Every structure is written in C-alpha cells, then in structure tokens.
Amino acid sequence: MSELFVIVEHRLGEIRDITFEMLWKAGELAETLSSNLTAILIGHELNSIAEKISDRADKIIIFDDEGLKNFNADIYKKILVGLIEESKPTLTLIGNTSWGMELAPCLSIRAGLPLATDCIDIISKNGNLIAQRQMYSGKIFANVSFAESDGYILTIRSGVFPTDRIGDRQAQIVQKDFALKDITVKKNFIEFVETAAGDVDITQAELLISVGRGIGEEDNITIVKELAEALNGILSCSRPIVDKNWLPKYLQVGTSGKSVTPKVYIAVGISGAFQHLAGISGAGTVIAINKDPKAPIFRTADYGIVDDLFKIVPALKDKILEVKKGG
Amino acid sequence: MDIIVCAKNVPDVAEADLNISDKGTDIDKEDLVFGINDWDNYAIEEAVLLKEKYGGTVTAITVGSEDDEEVLRRCLAMGADTAIRIDVDGISRFDSFVISKILSRVVKDLQFDLIFTGVLAEDDYCGMVGMMMAEELNINHANMITALEIEDGKARTTSELEGGLGEVSLIELPALLTIQTGINEPRYVSILGIRKAAKKELKTIELPDLGISDEELSPRTIIEEAFLPPETEGAEILAGNPDKISSDLIEILKKKGVME
Numbered sequence: 001m002s003e004l005f006v007i008v009e010h011r012l013g014e015i016r017d018i019t020f021e022m023l024w025k026a027g028e029l030a031e032t033l034s035s036n037l038t039a040i041l042i043g044h045e046l047n048s049i050a051e052k053i054s055d056r057a058d059k060i061i062i063f064d065d066e067g068l069k070n071f072n073a074d075i076y077k078k079i080l081v082g083l084i085e086e087s088k089p090t091l092t093l094i095g096n097t098s099w100g101m102e103l104a105p106c107l108s109i110r111a112g113l114p115l116a117t118d119c120i121d122i123i124s125k126n127g128n129l130i131a132q133r134q135m136y137s138g139k140i141f142a143n144v145s146f147a148e149s150d151g152y153i154l155t156i157r158s159g160v161f162p163t164d165r166i167g168d169r170q171a172q173i174v175q176k177d178f179a180l181k182d183i184t185v186k187k188n189f190i191e192f193v194e195t196a197a198g199d200v201d202i203t204q205a206e207l208l209i210s211v212g213r214g215i216g217e218e219d220n221i222t223i224v225k226e227l228a229e230a231l232n233g234i235l236s237c238s239r240p241i242v243d244k245n246w247l248p249k250y251l252q253v254g255t256s257g258k259s260v261t262p263k264v265y266i267a268v269g270i271s272g273a274f275q276h277l278a279g280i281s282g283a284g285t286v287i288a289i290n291k292d293p294k295a296p297i298f299r300t301a302d303y304g305i306v307d308d309l310f311k312i313v314p315a316l317k318d319k320i321l322e323v324k325k326g327g
Numbered sequence: 328m329d330i331i332v333c334a335k336n337v338p339d340v341a342e343a344d345l346n347i348s349d350k351g352t353d354i355d356k357e358d359l360v361f362g363i364n365d366w367d368n369y370a371i372e373e374a375v376l377l378k379e380k381y382g383g384t385v386t387a388i389t390v391g392s393e394d395d396e397e398v399l400r401r402c403l404a405m406g407a408d409t410a411i412r413i414d415v416d417g418i419s420r421f422d423s424f425v426i427s428k429i430l431s432r433v434v435k436d437l438q439f440d441l442i443f444t445g446v447l448a449e450d451d452y453c454g455m456v457g458m459m460m461a462e463e464l465n466i467n468h469a470n471m472i473t474a475l476e477i478e479d480g481k482a483r484t485t486s487e488l489e490g491g492l493g494e495v496s497l498i499e500l501p502a503l504l505t506i507q508t509g510i511n512e513p514r515y516v517s518i519l520g521i522r523k524a525a526k527k528e529l530k531t532i533e534l535p536d537l538g539i540s541d542e543e544l545s546p547r548t549i550i551e552e553a554f555l556p557p558e559t560e561g562a563e564i565l566a567g568n569p570d571k572i573s574s575d576l577i578e579i580l581k582k583k584g585v586m587e
Contacts, residue, residue, distance in 0.1 A: 285583050304563065
C-alpha cells in the first residue's frame, strides 16, 4: 500500500496548527489514493504531541532524543532522506512555514524528488498529481504538474485547510533512533526572541484601523492615525509599513506579526497578501479601502471602497467628528 | 568578507490589471514595469552594509535576458563590485530547480563567505532557489533572516518565525542566507548612480558554456495552467462620493457596535 508522509511541526512543546491542516488534507488524499497516512514526529519529549494526532494518522514514526529538541533543518533532512528511501512515500507534506521553507528545498535536492511550495490545494486526477498555488501576490492562480517521480514533496500554506479531524484512524506508534553522534552540527540554536513586544496590544482591540503600503509616505500615516483617534480605535498596520520602519513591529497584523480578532477591521491601502489575510481571519467585519479593484483584500472583505484613500479617509474622519459633535 | 547576491528582475503587479498570456501558463508581461525583486533589494543592501563594515567584495548574479541586466546595474549602483548575468532568453521555461542548478554551477567557481538570496520572488512566490543552492553547494544555511551580525568568523542570525518570534542561531561560514524584507533600509538609487556604475564589470556567461547536463536543465515542475482567481462573493462595494461613502460607513460602524 502506498504511503503519505506528513512532517509534524511543533514549537516549544506545542503542536502548530499547520500540522492539523496538513493531516486534514492528507487524510482526504489517503482516502482517494487508498494510502496509509504516516506522521513523522521529530523532537524531544513528544508524548503529548503524539497523543493529539493519534486519531489522525495510521502510523506515527517518532524520533525522540534530547539532541533533537530544537529544530534543525539539516538533521530533519538527514532523518527524512532515510525514511523516504525506506518507504518511498507518494507524497511528503511539509508546512510552508519559516522552518518548512528551509527544510523542503534541501530535502528535495537530497532525495531527488520534485518540490512544489506554498500549495493551496492538491488535486489527484486520473493518477496525475496537480498542485495548486498562487503567483504574483495572489492575483494569479496556477496548476502545477510534476516530472515523473517515485514521490513528490509539497509545502502547504497555513490556514487553507481545516484543523478538524477527518476520517477515523488509530495510529500505530513506531519509535526510531537516529545516530546523532555521527553528525557535526554547523548551525547552533541560541535562543528564541520576542520580536513584537510593545506597549499596545492590538490583539485585544475591538476596532482596528490598519494602514498599508498604499499610504505611500511616512507622513501620510497621520491621516489614518487621526481617523483611528476619531473612532476611538487602535492603529495597526501591514508588513511593508514595519519593513520601512514607519511603525513598530508590535502594531503589525499578519503571520509574522499578530493575529487579531476585532469586531471591525478597517484596512486602508492594504492589498491583502495572504500573510496579512491570515492575521485577520478572526476579525468580525472587514472594511477595505483600496484604489485597486483587483486587490485580493476585496475577496475577503465584507465591505469595500474602491477609491483613493486620500479622499475617503479625511472625509470619513470629518464626518465622524461632525456626527459625534451633533450627537 | 566576500558576498554573492542572487537577484531577480520581476514585474511590478501591485496595481496592475493582469491578463493571462496566449499560452495560458503565465501572465502577459508586455505592459508591465520591471524592477528588482523586493526581497533581493534588501539582500543586496545587506551585502553592501557588510562590505562597508568588514571590507571584501560583493558580486551580484542573475539568470536572464539582456533586459534583466537592469537589476544588476542597480546592484552595482548600490555598491556591488562586479555582476554576472547567465544569459538565458526568457527564464519561464525553467523552474526554481533548474535556476538553482545554474546558479550553483556559477558560484561554485567563485570565492565567497556568504551567499544571499531573497526569501521569495514576487512573481512566482516559490521561495526555494536559495535553499536548493545551499544543498547543491553543501554549505550551511539559514532562512528568513531579519538580523545578522558577524562574530569570530561566524554568522549570528535571527530567523523570522510565525507569530512575532525570532530564532537566533550561530552558523559557521561559508553559508547561504535568505534575506527577509525589513532587515535594513535599502539605499536610494539615482539615475546618476546607475550611470556612474556603468563602468563596473558586468560579465555575461552563456548557458551552454556551463556544461550543465540536459537532465539537470529539465524542470521538475511544469505550470499547466495559470488563471485569474475564481470568483468569490467578495465585498459589498460602497459607491458614491466621499460624503455618501462616509455616511454609509458610519451606519455600518454603528450597526457593528464600534461607534455610538
């Protein structure tokens, strides 16, 4: 029977949601392809993590060693190359995360298997495998096929598949050892650091007014700040604003910043890269102001204003102040 | 400190109306403005900053056609010493795997302590060339670098993780690092600066001269179809003049309980 591999991602003892999402998709594929679903779990003190996925895989292969406590792409790669040679899985799924993006290309070269990254769907049609992904900042979708191979590696975008359990499985646990002593590690983990600590906690805000690249100049942020003040809301932003050092990291919404859950989220001049959209999936109502009608933000927003933000934002602020004064 | 930076010329699609090309596997690029891939802009800046601090050389490399030399001229204007273009007429027939093979073959013969690539390319969003090169070259690597220091001949890197966390590592050189946006503030490049840099060496290598086998030049992934995003229900569009839109928005804000 053919096999599907899912590489479990976990950090500081917690399983990452991407793992559940990959297991959901792999579970679905395992049905259509009549394959066994195997989760690969590498790390140290892994019992509670194994438990959380024991009803989502047919087999969990565990490599537990103190030397595996911290993620290291090189060691993961060496372990996985061995496993892939042994079991020849049809598919190996890895998260398209910071760690996965380091591991997958190395593994692809070392194992000699084709790789498609950042997949948003996997379609198996008449024995052919198609990976669906996005290009050009999410403005274009693409279906990708592969050169013939014994197996394929795909990295999966976070947040596109459910975290729910699919199917009914009971995992057999297989403990394996890896000869760590034979490896000289040339990249040493030092520490984790908080990069987004600050005075304002945007995750607690009920109303966020968020500014993005469309604002153009640093000084222009004032108009968005004034709107936020008029509304008693909190100012936040998308990544390009932090990259330019115009606002601090702790105000950044998105995958590498904060995930937010306001009642209302107003996106000003934000095009809506998927990393940003992932950060607002828990928002109640999303209002987007952007002059590009094709901006991906309009696909997820509840209300859209296709216009120049420099006209709309000041007009809205004045109107709010007027209403407040009148009331 | 000798540093190689791999850079790519990409179309700016931020506010462009995109159309699918006749072949159906890419977009029509004729009317688009090209420029350096945003991530690569940070990568070249980081290399030049290190050179200014520790001395050494910076070499910029791209795979592409003559039009793509623009990206190298920009790198030279920013402070690269030399540039290399591997001449390929249209890179769309290659995938990231092939590009990484070509780049690896070229840098193998060069002197380097560090290789930088951007985390991603804005056009294909693949984000794999860098790490594939690291594996081909069998050198150390780290991903999504947001801070970099050199300490006793080692690189102290901060990799960006999800959720506002950074991972600090110490890596022996030579190493390949993929550079994340925001790591620095890329310097402004003027037309005059580009003109001045025209004196610097820009070497062209013909692909066949690299002696890469046909097998290694065959893509492992093929774009079968490119298409516009499927229609979704999308946002309810509020139209009218700014005053009308503002009134509508205030109604919504009141209804959602965030305004009295």
